[in-house]
Amino acid sequence: LAKTTQPISMDSYEGQEVNITCSHNNIATNDYITWYQQFPSQGPRFIIQGYKTKVTNEVASLFIPADRKSSTLSLPRVSLSDTAVYYCLVPGRGSTLGRLYFGRGTQLTVWP
Amino acid sequence: GAGVSQSPSNKVTEKGKDVELRCDPISGHTALYWYRQSLGQGLEFLIYFQGNSAPDKSGLPSDRFSAERTGGSVSTLTIQRTQQEDSAVYLCASSVATGTKRGYQETQYFGPGTRLLVL
Numbered sequence: 001l002a003k004t005t006q007p008i009s010m011d012s013y014e015g016q017e018v019n020i021t022c023s024h025n026n027i028a029t030n031d032y033i034t035w036y037q038q039f040p041s042q043g044p045r046f047i048i049q050g051y052k053t054k055v056t057n058e059v060a061s062l063f064i065p066a067d068r069k070s071s072t073l074s075l076p077r078v079s080l081s082d083t084a085v086y087y088c089l090v091p092g093r094g095s096t097l098g099r100l101y102f103g104r105g106t107q108l109t110v111w112p
Numbered sequence: 113g114a115g116v117s118q119s120p121s122n123k124v125t126e127k128g129k130d131v132e133l134r135c136d137p138i139s140g141h142t143a144l145y146w147y148r149q150s151l152g153q154g155l156e157f158l159i160y161f162q163g164n165s166a167p168d169k170s171g172l173p174s175d176r177f178s179a180e181r182t183g184g185s186v187s188t189l190t191i192q193r194t195q196q197e198d199s200a201v202y203l204c205a206s207s208v209a210t211g212t213k214r215g216y217q218e219t220q221y222f223g224p225g226t227r228l229l230v231l
Contacts, residue, residue, distance in 0.1 A: 030216070032216050032217060034217050041224075041225075042222075042224060042225075043116075043203045043205065043222025043223055043224060043225055044155070044203075044205075044220075044222050045222065046219040046220065046221075049217070049219075087154070087155075089217070091217060100157065100217060100220070101157070102147070102154045102155035102156075102157075103154045104153060104154040105154055
């Protein structure tokens, strides 16, 4: 399973753009990068997935450089409701289909 | 449509007792996953099912843990002789499939979890 490295916590203020970077140095050639969001007392929720360059949806953007050893989740104009834990997931070499490693994620706190 | 449901939402039990946790996946989802989340920790993978079979059971922490899935739908996670360290939130997720090619992960839809407290 691929090990990913993310900051343990981040703070931001309402209306700011937040960028959370994840390192995944041993990403495999075919691996996609997926981000999930988890609110307190809830299960994680899928945010975005990408393979290379840039992916954008109504919630976030995902930037992946050419070497794919890292990725950045970008949340535009965050609000208080974006306070949550954000997980970066990469299957990794030799992984079994279906098995994901969530790690501890990044606790994002948005302040008024 | 309905999402993933889990029952009970909370369970308090005494050390040494057995518990059963239930997961109802989204209708039509062939893949089902169990995770455990201890306080302040990330999700720990336990087991996943493709249909009724479990290709990967290596995440189960001990032989006290077992899981089954019948009819390709409902799954039950059983913990025998519970210990205090088993206290955690047990999360279930389902997806359309486990992915048609290695490296690509189908979106997993999570239930609200079962909060287990072993006294």
